[in-house]
Amino acid sequence: MTTETATERHPADPIISVNEVSFRYGERPVLEDVSIDVEPGTFLGLVGPNGSGKSTLLELMLGLKRPDTGSVTLFGDRAHEFDDGKRVGYVAQNVTETARDMPVTVREAVTMGRYPHRLVGRFSRADRRAIEDAMDRVGITDLASRRVGRLSGGQRQRVFIARALASEADLLVLDEPTVGVDAESREEFYHLLHTLNATGLTVILIEHDIGVVTTYATEIACLNRRLYFDGDPDEFVSTDTLAAAYGTDQHVIHHDH
Numbered sequence: 036m037t038t039e040t041a042t043e044r045h046p047a048d049p050i051i052s053v054n055e056v057s058f059r060y061g062e063r064p065v066l067e068d069v070s071i072d073v074e075p076g077t078f079l080g081l082v083g084p085n086g087s088g089k090s091t092l093l094e095l096m097l098g099l100k101r102p103d104t105g106s107v108t109l110f111g112d113r114a115h116e117f118d119d120g121k122r123v124g125y126v127a128q129n130v131t132e133t134a135r136d137m138p139v140t141v142r143e144a145v146t147m148g149r150y151p152h153r154l155v156g157r158f159s160r161a162d163r164r165a166i167e168d169a170m171d172r173v174g175i176t177d178l179a180s181r182r183v184g185r186l187s188g189g190q191r192q193r194v195f196i197a198r199a200l201a202s203e204a205d206l207l208v209l210d211e212p213t214v215g216v217d218a219e220s221r222e223e224f225y226h227l228l229h230t231l232n233a234t235g236l237t238v239i240l241i242e243h244d245i246g247v248v249t250t251y252a253t254e255i256a257c258l259n260r261r262l263y264f265d266g267d268p269d270e271f272v273s274t275d276t277l278a279a280a281y282g283t284d285q286h287v288i289h290h291d292h
């Protein structure tokens with residue numbers, strides 16, 4: 036058999052492949068002819084002005100929307116047919132605000148990420164260890180018994196990441212994760228993402244703070260309906276792509292580490 040199937044994927048194949056994708060909401064074109072591959076181990080920062088199609092592109096990448104033209108694959112499958120949800124941790128925009136009303140503890144919320152692994156409805160010792168490890172890796176073990184709704188925005192953000200880690204996701208996708216999070220917590224949060232990425236997790240995120248994202252990401256994609264740039268963060272800040280995509284002079288605040 037020479038037919039390609041998901042199980043025959045090579046480990047170095049792109050996790051996501053977006054090929055010549057266009058998308059409109061009704062008559063309004065939102066994405067035009069966008070092509071981008073996300074390789075395993077990448078930390079991709081997706082930037083662009085408000086309304087430039089970033090969230091829409093993420094939703095297309097995750098198969099939550101279908102392109103009008105072009106194609107998207109996720110782990111080698113057509114994205115909208117992909118059904119191994121535990122491989123992907125998705126923290127949508129505003130999810131931490133919604134979580135204010137979550138009547139569960141941190142440990143319970145993280146445990147939800149482990150449900151797809153349970154055998155005959157029971158957690159094994161390995162499952163329980165995975166849940167504790169996930170909380171430990173993001174530094175929320177001390178908060179395990181606290182109600183999620185009582186936490187700060189930054190702490191809630193970590194709960195969602197721990198939930199993805201508990202499910203042993205290979206890909207973590209975050210839409211503006213640091214909105215409403217103070218500058219210091221934002222830096223700490225990026226350090227955490229950097230560490231997780233260094234241990235093999237592929238990360239994609241939308242971030243409006245270009246200074247912080249270009250400091251930590253390994254790749255920048257700049258969108259404004261079309262893809263203006265896809266490549267090295269240093270190259271991105273040293274070219275005039277930013278002004279071209281945003282239509283104004285942008286000043287990047289550099290974060291030295």
Ligand code: ADP
Nearest residue numbers: 060063065083084085086087088089090091092
């Ligand atoms: P970004 O994430 O870069 O802010 P979005 O992908 O959210 O951009 O939105 C791109 C454009 O599509 C915006 O002009 C937005 O108003 C519009 N849009 C987003 N969602 C919808 C929708 N469900 N229906 C119609 N228009 C939408």
